[in-house]
Amino acid sequence: MPGENLSRDEARERAALLSVDGYDVSLDLRSAVGEGPADGPRTFRSVTTIRFRCAEPGATTFVDLIAPAVTAVSLNGRDLDPGAVFDGSRIALEDLAADNELVVDARCAYSRTGEGMHRFVDPEDGEVYLYTQYEPADSRRVHACFEQPDLKAPFRFEVRAPEGWTVWSNGEGRLADGVWRFAETKPISTYITCVVAGPYHYVTDSYTRTFDDGTTLEIPLGAMCRKGLAPHFDADDVFLVTKQGLDFFHDHFDYPYPFGKYDQAFVPEYNLGAMENPGLVTFREEYIFRGKVTQASYEARANVILHEMAHMWFGDLVTMEWWDDLWLKESFADFMGSFATVGATRFADGWITFANRRKAWAYRADQLPSTHPVTADIRDLQDAKLNFDGITYAKGASVLKQLVAYVGQDAFLEGARRYFKRHAYGNTRLGDLLSVLGETSGRDMAAWARSWLQTAGVNSLTPQVLLAPDGTIEELAVVQEAAESHPELRPHRIAVGLYRRTGDTLRRYARAEVDIDGPRSVVTELAGVGAPDLVLVNDDDLTYCKTRFDETSLAALREGLGDITDPLARALCWSALWNMTRDALLPARDFIDLVLRFAGRESDIGVLQMVQVWAESAAVHYTAPGRRELTDRQLAEGAARELYAAGPGSEHQLAWARFFARVADAPADFELLGALLDGTETLEGLAVDQELRWVFLDALAARDVVGEKELAAELARDDTASGKRHQVRCLAARPQAAVKAQAWAQVVESEELSNALVEATIAGFDRPSQRELTAPYAQKYFAAIERLWEERSIQIGMVVVQGLFPSLQESRETLDATDTWLAAHEGAAPALRRLVLEARDDLARALRGQECDAAADA
Numbered sequence: 001m002p003g004e005n006l007s008r009d010e011a012r013e014r015a016a017l018l019s020v021d022g023y024d025v026s027l028d029l030r031s032a033v034g035e036g037p038a039d040g041p042r043t044f045r046s047v048t049t050i051r052f053r054c055a056e057p058g059a060t061t062f063v064d065l066i067a068p069a070v071t072a073v074s075l076n077g078r079d080l081d082p083g084a085v086f087d088g089s090r091i092a093l094e095d096l097a098a099d100n101e102l103v104v105d106a107r108c109a110y111s112r113t114g115e116g117m118h119r120f121v122d123p124e125d126g127e128v129y130l131y132t133q134y135e136p137a138d139s140r141r142v143h144a145c146f147e148q149p150d151l152k153a154p155f156r157f158e159v160r161a162p163e164g165w166t167v168w169s170n171g172e173g174r175l176a177d178g179v180w181r182f183a184e185t186k187p188i189s190t191y192i193t194c195v196v197a198g199p200y201h202y203v204t205d206s207y208t209r210t211f212d213d214g215t216t217l218e219i220p221l222g223a224m225c226r227k228g229l230a231p232h233f234d235a236d237d238v239f240l241v242t243k244q245g246l247d248f249f250h251d252h253f254d255y256p257y258p259f260g261k262y263d264q265a266f267v268p269e270y271n272l273g274a275m276e277n278p279g280l281v282t283f284r285e286e287y288i289f290r291g292k293v294t295q296a297s298y299e300a301r302a303n304v305i306l307h308e309m310a311h312m313w314f315g316d317l318v319t320m321e322w323w324d325d326l327w328l329k330e331s332f333a334d335f336m337g338s339f340a341t342v343g344a345t346r347f348a349d350g351w352i353t354f355a356n357r358r359k360a361w362a363y364r365a366d367q368l369p370s371t372h373p374v375t376a377d378i379r380d381l382q383d384a385k386l387n388f389d390g391i392t393y394a395k396g397a398s399v400l401k402q403l404v405a406y407v408g409q410d411a412f413l414e415g416a417r418r419y420f421k422r423h424a425y426g427n428t429r430l431g432d433l434l435s436v437l438g439e440t441s442g443r444d445m446a447a448w449a450r451s452w453l454q455t456a457g458v459n460s461l462t463p464q465v466l467l468a469p470d471g472t473i474e475e476l477a478v479v480q481e482a483a484e485s486h487p488e489l490r491p492h493r494i495a496v497g498l499y500r501r502t503g504d505t506l507r508r509y510a511r512a513e514v515d516i517d518g519p520r521s522v523v524t525e526l527a528g529v530g531a532p533d534l535v536l537v538n539d540d541d542l543t544y545c546k547t548r549f550d551e552t553s554l555a556a557l558r559e560g561l562g563d564i565t566d567p568l569a570r571a572l573c574w575s576a577l578w579n580m581t582r583d584a585l586l587p588a589r590d591f592i593d594l595v596l597r598f599a600g601r602e603s604d605i606g607v608l609q610m611v612q613v614w615a616e617s618a619a620v621h622y623t624a625p626g627r628r629e630l631t632d633r634q635l636a637e638g639a640a641r642e643l644y645a646a647g648p649g650s651e652h653q654l655a656w657a658r659f660f661a662r663v664a665d666a667p668a669d670f671e672l673l674g675a676l677l678d679g680t681e682t683l684e685g686l687a688v689d690q691e692l693r694w695v696f697l698d699a700l701a702a703r704d705v706v707g708e709k710e711l712a713a714e715l716a717r718d719d720t721a722s723g724k725r726h727q728v729r730c731l732a733a734r735p736q737a738a739v740k741a742q743a744w745a746q747v748v749e750s751e752e753l754s755n756a757l758v759e760a761t762i763a764g765f766d767r768p769s770q771r772e773l774t775a776p777y778a779q780k781y782f783a784a785i786e787r788l789w790e791e792r793s794i795q796i797g798m799v800v801v802q803g804l805f806p807s808l809q810e811s812r813e814t815l816d817a818t819d820t821w822l823a824a825h826e827g828a829a830p831a832l833r834r835l836v837l838e839a840r841d842d843l844a845r846a847l848r849g850q851e852c853d854a855a856a857d858a
Contacts, residue, residue: 004066004089006137007380008322011148014062015321017055018146020153022184024049025143028160029167029197032110032119032128041068041109044117048104048144052153054096062090064140064147065106066116072105091144104144113793114271114755116141117195122268124228124720128162129198131267131282133275136323136384139190150321150427152187159195167197168224168263170279185278186258187425189319194277196265201230205239207246207262217256219246222263228720229266229288238264241302241345245309248344249336252413253313255420264305268721269756271795274304276311276333283308290722291691294651296606299347306344307337313420321427323384327374327453328428330388331396332416334358338397349567353606354401355541356571358394360610363546363579365390366458368841370834371486374399374453375430382831385794391456398544399452405493405542406448407441415440448491457486461494462548463535464520476526478516478537491517497539497569498532499556506534506556506564513542536569546583547576558590562598571607578614581622582845584852588622591615592631596638605651612659619663620768621810621842622849624857635663640672648685657686661699665769670705690718694726702733702767725760732764735773740765744777747800748784751792758796762803771808778806778814782821789832801832805839810846818843 028045036042050063066089070082076097085092091104110119110130115138120129132142140147157169159180167173170193171183185193205221221242223235242264246257259278270284287301314336315329338358341350365371370386374396378384404412415437423432430453434445460481468474478496480489498510510532512525533556538547549557557573564570577594580586595615602608615635623631639660646653661673673696675681676688688696697714700706708731715727732743743765747758766774781804789797806814818840822833 005380005382006064006147008324008378011150011322014146015148015150017059017061018151019053019055020146020151021051021053022153023051023143023145023155024158025155025193026158026160027142027195029117029130030160030162032130032197033162042119043068043107043109046104046106046108046143048102048106050100050102050104050144050146050153052100052102052146054098054100057096057098059096060092060094061096062092063102063104063144064089064137065091065104065144066138066141067106067108069107070104071107072103074103076100076102089140102144106144108142111141112754113796114269115793115795118267118269120268120721120754122226122228122721123724127199127227129200129226129268131196131265131270132194133271133282134191134193135272135275135388136191137381139193142195145190147190148322149189149191149319152189152319152425152427154187155185155193157182157193157195159197161197165197165199166202167195168222168265168280169193169195170259170277172220172261183260188278188316192275192277192316194275194280194282196224196263196267196280196282199227200224200265201227201233203233203235203239205235205243207243209246209250209256211250211256217250219257220261222261223266224263225266225285225288226268226721229285229290232290233266233288237298238301238305241305242309244344245306245340248306248340249309249313252416253420254417255313255317255424257312258317258424259312269754271755274308276308276315276329278312278316281308289691291689292654292687294605294609294655295347296353296609296651299341299350299353299606302345302347303337303341303350303353306340307333310336310340313416317420317425318423319427321429323378323381323387324376325429326376326378326384326387327392327396328430328433330392331374331400334393334397335400349604349606351541352568352571352604354397355568356575356607356610359398359541359544360575360578361390362394362398362544363390363458364582366395366456367483368838370838371456373456375449379830382794382829385798386831386834395458395544401541402452402493402543403437403448407437407443411441412437451488451490455486455488455490457483457488458544458546459488459490459492460546460548461492461516461537461543463496463537463550463553465532465535465550465552467531471531473526473529473531476523476535478521478523480516480519480521489518491515492543492545494537494543494545495539496523496526497536498526498529499534499536499564499569500530501533501556501560501563504560504563506560508539508566508569511539534564536572538572539569541568541572546579547572548580549576558594561594562601567604567607570602571604574607574611574614578611581614581618581849584845584848587853587856588618588624588849589627589631589853589856591618592623592635596634600642600645605655608652609655612655616659616662620808621846622853624850624854625810627853632663632665636660636665636669639663640669643683648683649687650685653683653686654692657683657692658695661695664699664703670700670703673700674705690723694718694723694730698726698730698733698764701730702735702764702769704735706730707734725756728757729760729764732761733767734764735767735770737773740770740774740777744780744804747804748780748788755796755799759799759803762799765804766806766808768808774806775809777804778809778817781806782817785821785832785836786825786828789829794831797832798835801835802839805836807839807843807846810843810850812847815840815843815847 026047070086073080159167167180169182173182202224207219209217266285274283310333314332320328338354418436438445462479464477466475495513534553581591643656
């Protein structure tokens with residue numbers, strides 16, 4: 001990635017110098033089909049005209065472009081020598097005038113990494129599909145531009161495409177004389193421009209909104225996917241959620257959707273969940289479900305649809321000035337995704353999912369050595385790429401949820417409305433948002449921001465209960481603690497819930513909503529109340545914290561976690577217990593015991609699936625090595641028991657079937673999976689569809705029960721892009737040294753695999769049952785990663801460095817090897833060092849957890 005970085009200082013200097021009036025971008029994508037070149041990358045022609053002003057005539061600057069070749073460059077009618085001004089990622093521009101016109105004619109490369117103009121060939125029918133993905137800085141792989149978020153401008157695109165194709169961009173498009181021409185956009189940042197092209201299956205609808213003043217807004221809606229996925233595409237549900245979201249945001253934002261049409265493209269080999277390109281949102285096609293899934297999957301898709309829609313206002317209409325304030329769009333969109341999911345759709349329990357799943361991501365990220373404030377210090381584009389993390393998204397959203405409790409929902413939303421109107425089509429910093437929230441709430445937003453946005457780390461809250469002689473509460477206090485590395489104690493708005501056993505249930509009988517601050521806060525409102533069996537210090541999940549329990553509460557949970565009647569409270573307890581396991585405060589065996597006794601009673605399917613993931617992680621990473629065999633057997637037997645007990649055809653049955661396949665570890669387990677595959681055994685209501693078949697085959701391949709022949713036969717049965725990804729993963733999972741050597745070479749020594757197949761190969765490579773087989777690759781990993789980081793795109797570099805870290809070689813030797821590499825590579829790219837440091841922290845945490853579990857034998 002040499003020469004492709006851009007620093008914050010460079011961006012600020014360029015923003016002070018330039019104002020961009022508009023782009024005209026002409027792309028010729030007819031080269032996407034047919035035979036490619038014998039040597040070198042497949043390319044397309046890209047001609048860009050940029051009109052811009054310079055505050056200091058005579059000054060020098062540069063325009064960004066990553067391309068194999070530049071054919072011509074013209075500045076204000078003066079031809080420049082491409083060989084002299086283009087260095088592979090920048091074109092130098094000297095002697096600027098007050099008003100300038102730059103024309104760049106280049107040959108840009110199609111991508112196989114999901115960055116820039118991605119080209120995908122569908123193995124099912126040979127059709128070619130294209131789409132772009134840019135954030136944070138890959139539009140320069142498709143056309144010349146000033147690649148930074150605060151140099152906004154209108155864009156006009158025109159595209160030549162193969163005959164029979166349809167092309168989409170941010171604006172409305174028309175085909176005339178063989179050229180697709182698109183309406184000029186509003187002023188937007190480069191990273192949210194977009195082109196999608198190919199023989200996509202396209203469905204249309206429309207949305208109409210009449211406002212209080214009698215005016216009407218009509219938004220054409222579209223949704224698309226590959227033709228091979230069309231039979232599975234439930235566009236009606238996508239449009240339903242889309243319309244519900246548009247109603248919700250118009251109700252709350254008081255600013256009409258500003259970008260014309262609203263297309264949503266579900267595209268192959270996509271690196272992200274989705275991207276908020278105005279007028280043309282892109283999603284990973286895995287949100288089109290080829291088999292039966294649980295309601296948690298539909299809820300997740302709805303949440304992503306609404307998250308991206310919120311970006312139309314937070315991020316597209318008003319954009320952060322630089323990536324330091326990435327949270328200004330991502331935290332808000334993450335919060336608004338859940339807020340709208342609960343307020344507008346059938347998924348009324350969305351806050352349970354948020355508490356259980358999204359915040360787990362935040363808690364992990366906030367305890368890594370790379371944790372950072374929500375408002376981060378982003379020095380350059382590599383920093384920016386790594387900061388699309390659990391802090392920027394889920395912690396930021398959690399903090400905003402706390403802010404809503406702090407200032408009130410009405411003041412919060414009124415602040416958002418003023419923010420949109422005041423900064424429409426502009427760029428902002430933290431202070432701009434704090435200003436409007438201070439106006440609407442009357443609160444000291446600067447003090448709140450210092451505690452919640454400008455410091456890192458997560459606090460723990462623990463109840464202390466002192467009982468009076470008559471058995472009532474004499475004093476209930478909440479103790480707040482922080483890690484030594486990030487000692488900030490924060491103000492919290494919390495609800496303290498008291499629960500007691502009533503028959504065979506644990507029910508809340510008292511609640512106090514209070515503000516706490518400092519190391520110890522007394523909740524006077526609960527004095528004199530009857531003694532509780534369980535105290536939940538963040539009931540209703542108002543704040544962002546790690547919840548702890550006193551001994552009485554922990555004993556109540558051990559006895560009757562499944563007896564808690566409120567599903568959100570139950571989810572919060574599961575989350576708290578998992579955090580205790582990760583923090584080596586609860587032995588892994590105890591967490592798994594709770595799962596085996598109570599997970600089968602969990603009514604919320606999303607919580608159940610998350611708990612299953614945690615149980616698997618506890619067994620793999622936090623269980624003492626001497627107990628792994630016993631623990632694996634207990635999990636497999638428990639999963640089988642729940643599978644047989646689950647209601648026929650229920651989503652719980654499906655969840656337990658998938659979990660059973662993942663933890664199966666004995667010949668009898670594999671016989672059952674094989675019998676379910678070939679139909680010699682059935683479970684009433686369990687449809688072993690194609691996706692579930694691949695889940696079962698993955699488990700069997702990893703244990704050498706099926707091999708290349710069976711996997712080839714399955715691919716013939718499912719000869720699709722999805723089938724190919726599954727087959728590649730299963731092939732890499734086989735427990736043979738030659739298989740691992742081939743997988744390693746394909747990922748580390750070759751660039752032949754696309755991004756999706758790199759991920760599939762890595763997913764198969766390292767399995768818990770194959771620790772000895774993959775042990776030799778720990779040394780190879782540390783020998784390869786710096787070269788790989790320098791040679792590959794940052795996206796592929798991240799996937800490989802994270803995915804191939806020897807996380808299953810959980811020993812002091814691996815920890816020492818990691819430390820040795822870090823000490824010897826202090827000059828390595830900061831982003832690479834960050835990834836290795838994070839992996840090291842996970843490894844050290846696993847070793848502490850294993851020690852805790854082993855100590856339970858004492």
